[in-house]
Amino acid sequence: MKVLDRYVAAEIVGAVLFALIAFLALFAFFDLINELPQIGRGNYQLQHAFLYVAMGLPGYVYDLMPIAALIGTIYALAQLGARSEFTIMRASGLSTAMAGWMLAKVGIVFVLVTFLFGEFIAPASSEMAERWKLQAQGSNLSQQFRSGLWTKDLIRENGLHGNPIGSRFLNVKTVSADGQLQGVKLYEFDRDFHLTAVVSAKHADYKGDNTWRLADVTETTFSTNIPDLSARVATTNAASRDLVSEITPDILSVLFADPDRMSAYGLATYTKHLAENNQNTDRYEIAFWKKLIYPLAVLVMMALALPFAYLHFRAGGVSLKIFIGIMIGVSFQLLNSLFSHLGLLNTWPAFATAVLPSATFLLIAIGALLWVQKH
Incomplete structure (x- = not known):
C-alpha cells in the first residue's frame, strides 16, 4: 500500500500544482492589466508593477488552493480511471474508505501549506506590497474621510x-x-x-x-x-x-487592510482591542473563524473529487469532469462569500457563519459517495 500511496500522491500533487500555477498565471495577468493605468505616478514604473503583482501571489495561493485541490484531484483520479488503474485498485481490495484515507493524507499536506500561506506568508507579503507601492508612488495612507x-x-x-x-x-x-x-x-x-x-x-x-x-x-x-x-x-x-x-502600528494597519488578508493572530488581537473599547467585532470575528476553517476546505474539496473516480461518462471524459469540478469550486467560493455577508447582516454566530459552507459541501460529498457506491 505504501507504493500505491506514493504513486497516487505523486499523481495528485502534480495535477494540483499544475492547476494552481495555471490559476496564478491567470490572476497575475489580470492584476498586471489593472496596474497599467497607475504606471507613471511618482516613481511607479512597469518593473514596480511586476513586483507588486508578484508580491500579491501568496494571497492567491491561499484563496485558490481548495479549488486547485478539487480540480487537480479530479484530473488525477479521472486519468487513473481512464487508464483502468483505479478499477484495478478496486479489484485488488481498495475500498472507498481506504481511497478516502489515501486522499486525506495528501490533503493534510495541502491544508498545512494553505494555513502557512494564510497565516504567515500572504499577510506579510500583502502589507509589504502595499507599503512598497505607496512609497514608489510617493503617497500616504489615508482614509476616505475628510477628518482623517x-x-x-x-x-x-x-x-x-x-x-x-x-x-x-x-x-x-x-x-x-x-x-x-x-x-x-x-x-x-x-x-x-x-x-x-x-x-x-x-x-x-x-x-x-x-x-x-x-x-x-x-x-x-x-x-x-x-x-x-x-x-x-x-x-x-x-x-x-x-x-x-x-x-500599535499593527492595529493601525488593520484600518486599511482587508480582514480576509490578515492573519488569524492579527484578527484576534484587533478583535480584542475592539471588544475592550465596546466596538462592534462581528466582521473581524467572522474573518477570524474563516481564517482557521478555510484551510480545511481543501479536504472537503478532495472528498468531493473522490466520487468522480467511480463515474464513467460515455462522452466528455476527463474534460467534462474538470468542467464540473470548476463549477463546484466556483459555487463554493460564491457560497463562502455569500455566507460571510449574510452572517454579518443577520448577526449569525461567527463560527457557524464560517463553517456552514464547508459543512454543506462535505454533506454533498458524503451523499455523492453513497450514491456512486449504490450505483
Missing part, C-alpha cells in the same frame, strides 16, 4: 495593565508608508466622559513597547476641581513627549 483616521483606546492607571481611568480618541490626518503618524490629535476623557485634555502633535513615531514619541506637542488640560475658573484650562508646549497606548 479615527481610533480609540483606554487610559489605564499603570500604562497598559492598570485599571481603566478614562478613554482616548486618536485622530490622525495621514499615515505615511513608513508608519509615521502626521497631524496627530488626542482627545482624552475621564470615566464620566468629561473632557480632560486635548493634545496636538506635528507627527508621531513608534518606538516599540506600545510607546509613541510625539513631536512638537501642544497640550491643553481641563480641570473641574479648581475653584478659579481661569485656572481650569492650562496649555503647555513641549518639543517631544512619550505616549503609552494600546494602539
Whole structure:
C-alpha cells in the first residue's frame, strides 16, 4: 500500500500544482492589466508593477488552493480511471474508505501549506506590497474621510495593565508608508466622559513597547476641581513627549487592510482591542473563524473529487469532469462569500457563519459517495 500511496500522491500533487500555477498565471495577468493605468505616478514604473503583482501571489495561493485541490484531484483520479488503474485498485481490495484515507493524507499536506500561506506568508507579503507601492508612488495612507483616521483606546492607571481611568480618541490626518503618524490629535476623557485634555502633535513615531514619541506637542488640560475658573484650562508646549497606548502600528494597519488578508493572530488581537473599547467585532470575528476553517476546505474539496473516480461518462471524459469540478469550486467560493455577508447582516454566530459552507459541501460529498457506491 505504501507504493500505491506514493504513486497516487505523486499523481495528485502534480495535477494540483499544475492547476494552481495555471490559476496564478491567470490572476497575475489580470492584476498586471489593472496596474497599467497607475504606471507613471511618482516613481511607479512597469518593473514596480511586476513586483507588486508578484508580491500579491501568496494571497492567491491561499484563496485558490481548495479549488486547485478539487480540480487537480479530479484530473488525477479521472486519468487513473481512464487508464483502468483505479478499477484495478478496486479489484485488488481498495475500498472507498481506504481511497478516502489515501486522499486525506495528501490533503493534510495541502491544508498545512494553505494555513502557512494564510497565516504567515500572504499577510506579510500583502502589507509589504502595499507599503512598497505607496512609497514608489510617493503617497500616504489615508482614509476616505475628510477628518482623517479615527481610533480609540483606554487610559489605564499603570500604562497598559492598570485599571481603566478614562478613554482616548486618536485622530490622525495621514499615515505615511513608513508608519509615521502626521497631524496627530488626542482627545482624552475621564470615566464620566468629561473632557480632560486635548493634545496636538506635528507627527508621531513608534518606538516599540506600545510607546509613541510625539513631536512638537501642544497640550491643553481641563480641570473641574479648581475653584478659579481661569485656572481650569492650562496649555503647555513641549518639543517631544512619550505616549503609552494600546494602539500599535499593527492595529493601525488593520484600518486599511482587508480582514480576509490578515492573519488569524492579527484578527484576534484587533478583535480584542475592539471588544475592550465596546466596538462592534462581528466582521473581524467572522474573518477570524474563516481564517482557521478555510484551510480545511481543501479536504472537503478532495472528498468531493473522490466520487468522480467511480463515474464513467460515455462522452466528455476527463474534460467534462474538470468542467464540473470548476463549477463546484466556483459555487463554493460564491457560497463562502455569500455566507460571510449574510452572517454579518443577520448577526449569525461567527463560527457557524464560517463553517456552514464547508459543512454543506462535505454533506454533498458524503451523499455523492453513497450514491456512486449504490450505483
